[in-house]
Amino acid sequence: MTPDVTPVATPGTLASPHQSAIETHDLTKRFGERRAVDALSIQVPRGVIAGLVGPNGAGKTTTLRLLLGLIRPTGGDAVVLGQSIHHPRAFMHRVGALIEGPAFYPTLSGRTNLSTLATLGRHRHADITELLQTVGLADRGRDMSRTYSLGMKQRLGIAAALLSDPELLILDEPANGLDPPGIIEMRELMRRLRDGGKTLLVSSHLLAEVDQIADWLIVLVGGKAVYCGPAASLPGRQSSGMLVATESPAQLDVVVRIARDRGYTAVVESGQARIAAPSSFAGELNRLAMQAGATLVELHQVQSTLEESFLQIIGSIN
Amino acid sequence: MLAAFMAEWPKIRRRSILLALVAMVGITALAVGVTLARIHRRLLEQQVLINTDVGLTGTLQPSATLVAVIVLITIAAVLGADWTQGTWRSLLVQEPGRLRLLAGRVLALLLYMIISAVLTVGLGTLVAMVVAPHEGVNTATWWDSTGTADYLAFLGNLVLAVVGWTIFGTLVAVLVRNPAGAVGAAIAWLFVIEGLANQVWSTVGQYLPGRILSVVLTGGQASVLSNATSTGVPYSTALLIAGLYAIGMAVVAGASFRYRDLTA
Numbered sequence: 001m002t003p004d005v006t007p008v009a010t011p012g013t014l015a016s017p018h019q020s021a022i023e024t025h026d027l028t029k030r031f032g033e034r035r036a037v038d039a040l041s042i043q044v045p046r047g048v049i050a051g052l053v054g055p056n057g058a059g060k061t062t063t064l065r066l067l068l069g070l071i072r073p074t075g076g077d078a079v080v081l082g083q084s085i086h087h088p089r090a091f092m093h094r095v096g097a098l099i100e101g102p103a104f105y106p107t108l109s110g111r112t113n114l115s116t117l118a119t120l121g122r123h124r125h126a127d128i129t130e131l132l133q134t135v136g137l138a139d140r141g142r143d144m145s146r147t148y149s150l151g152m153k154q155r156l157g158i159a160a161a162l163l164s165d166p167e168l169l170i171l172d173e174p175a176n177g178l179d180p181p182g183i184i185e186m187r188e189l190m191r192r193l194r195d196g197g198k199t200l201l202v203s204s205h206l207l208a209e210v211d212q213i214a215d216w217l218i219v220l221v222g223g224k225a226v227y228c229g230p231a232a233s234l235p236g237r238q239s240s241g242m243l244v245a246t247e248s249p250a251q252l253d254v255v256v257r258i259a260r261d262r263g264y265t266a267v268v269e270s271g272q273a274r275i276a277a278p279s280s281f282a283g284e285l286n287r288l289a290m291q292a293g294a295t296l297v298e299l300h301q302v303q304s305t306l307e308e309s310f311l312q313i314i315g316s317i318n
Numbered sequence: 319m320l321a322a323f324m325a326e327w328p329k330i331r332r333r334s335i336l337l338a339l340v341a342m343v344g345i346t347a348l349a350v351g352v353t354l355a356r357i358h359r360r361l362l363e364q365q366v367l368i369n370t371d372v373g374l375t376g377t378l379q380p381s382a383t384l385v386a387v388i389v390l391i392t393i394a395a396v397l398g399a400d401w402t403q404g405t406w407r408s409l410l411v412q413e414p415g416r417l418r419l420l421a422g423r424v425l426a427l428l429l430y431m432i433i434s435a436v437l438t439v440g441l442g443t444l445v446a447m448v449v450a451p452h453e454g455v456n457t458a459t460w461w462d463s464t465g466t467a468d469y470l471a472f473l474g475n476l477v478l479a480v481v482g483w484t485i486f487g488t489l490v491a492v493l494v495r496n497p498a499g500a501v502g503a504a505i506a507w508l509f510v511i512e513g514l515a516n517q518v519w520s521t522v523g524q525y526l527p528g529r530i531l532s533v534v535l536t537g538g539q540a541s542v543l544s545n546a547t548s549t550g551v552p553y554s555t556a557l558l559i560a561g562l563y564a565i566g567m568a569v570v571a572g573a574s575f576r577y578r579d580l581t582a
Contacts, residue, residue, distance in 0.1 A: 065579075065580075068407075068411060071581065072577075072579060089414050092412075092414040095411070097411045100404070101404065102408075103403055103404030103405045103408045104405065105329055105405060106403070107334065112328050116326075116328050117325070117412050119325040119328075120321050120412040120413050123412075164412075
């Protein structure tokens with residue numbers, strides 16, 4: 001079934017290729033008969049945090065693996081930092097990645113694991129101490145990585161991804177296993193990196209987390225992109241409605257009646273009227289309420305969460 | 319490739335890999351000690367041979383075969399584990415040149431195995447030199463010009479066999495992609511498939527990789543001291559076939575590693 005959610009951005013429409021960190025064109029990956037990634041055409045501009053979301057089996061990790069050259073596409077092409085994914089050596093030195101969970105040698109220390117990766121990637125060993133500090137592992141760097149908790153391994157994975165001081169960071173479920181303070185630190189780190197000019201492509205099933213950090217969104221369903229564009233422009237996010245509070249409950253009934261008379265859905269929730277109407281109705285509502293003797297003490301627009309929008313998109317497809 | 323080679327050394331210092339060296343040294347010291355300690359209870363032919371210029375190499379030969387098996391198992395296990403641990407993907411993010419990565423790693427492991435094998439033979443020699451006089455064995459002939467040449471040839475053949483076993487182990491690991499599976503497959507190939515092939519159709523069986531590498535290892539002269547069975551393949555032929563096997567296995571391993579998807 002063809003989704004009725006039109007992608008806001010298609011490759012080449014918002015930014016020219018050299019401005020994009022990532023562009024895919026009909027990228028396809030089949031495993032036997034199953035299309036894990038199906039003619040995927042997306043774009044990630046430079047300097048943003050792009051969230052890659054989708055239900056389980058949507059093709060998120062397969063897409064990331066394709067972009068990193070770990071698996072080969074069955075069809076289509078992709079360009080990462082201006083280079084085709086068929087030649088990963090041309091761009092991988094500018095990319096850092098944490099893909100499908102951190103993988104380290106369990107009997108080597110965190111520091112030695114980073115050191116071997118730094119040698120392999122020809123990166124500066126001097127940065128390792130600073131990186132361990134950045135991810136909060138300074139005091140555990142000399143312990144064997146098998147003694148680390150999942151959250152600590154995740155932090156080490158982030159440090160490994162940052163070894164090359166990359167232009168593009170591809171992170172697969174970076175908040176996995178992190179405790180709440182760790183998630184907050186990770187969020188702040190990602191924002192700092194974005195503010196420093198880096199591009200981040202973050203795959204996550206934690207929609208609330210993506211909602212807080214992503215400037216750009218890619219929604220995958222069944223290996224296809226059903227949305228790719230600015231996070232704020234995700235369908236259903238702008239027109240969620242408004243919340244209105246009045247001086248008294250009786251006035252609230254008046255407001256609800258006005259909204260319903262204009263054809264909008266309105267309900268009273270927790271002493272406020274929730275009206276499903278576009279922002280353009282706010283002025284008219286205020287004027288009509290005043291004419292009817294109701295004083296609005298609060299009127300603010302409500303944007304639906306990513307979770308709500310996501311469910312709306314999935315619902316429209318199904 | 320140099321970066322992959324250099325990056326491998328801290329990993330080689332892991333206990334699991336150092337264990338290979340300990341196993342090699344332990345088994346060799348034991349085998350040499352047992353061979354010499356029981357020399358008076360052996361066949362007369364063996365008792366005579368131990369006092370000749372090939373006495374030392376004949377004593378070391380059985381343990382060299384075990385060293386070769388340890389090399390195969392270690393390589394298959396070490397490289398195979400990178401799939402189950404998922405570490406290949408971490409490595410490939412840093413070095414996306416797959417052939418460079420594999421070649422650099424295998425060369426480092428090969429060098430470690432050669433050093434270990436030579437060190438093991440050196441220690442085995444030391445044990446032999448200490449034990450032999452107590453058993454009334456004349457070691458003077460071991461180090462005459464012929465004996466020394468035999469010893470150096472033995473070392474050279476051991477190094478060649480280690481190269482062959484390392485490539486064989488790499489191929490098995492790359493194809494099986496799992497340490498236990500790779501070790502199992504390698505052992506099954508050597509002791510079951512080659513064994514059966516040799517029993518059923520020895521004309522072909524003697525040309526299989528394991529048998530050919532054994533010929534290279536023994537220099538085509540299986541010693542009566544080692545109780546090894548000789549094949550009808552001359553050393554020079556074995557060397558040529560081993561070279562072809564090594565190239566073939568390296569090409570297949572390289573192609574498989576380069577072109578197969580990394581889903582682990």
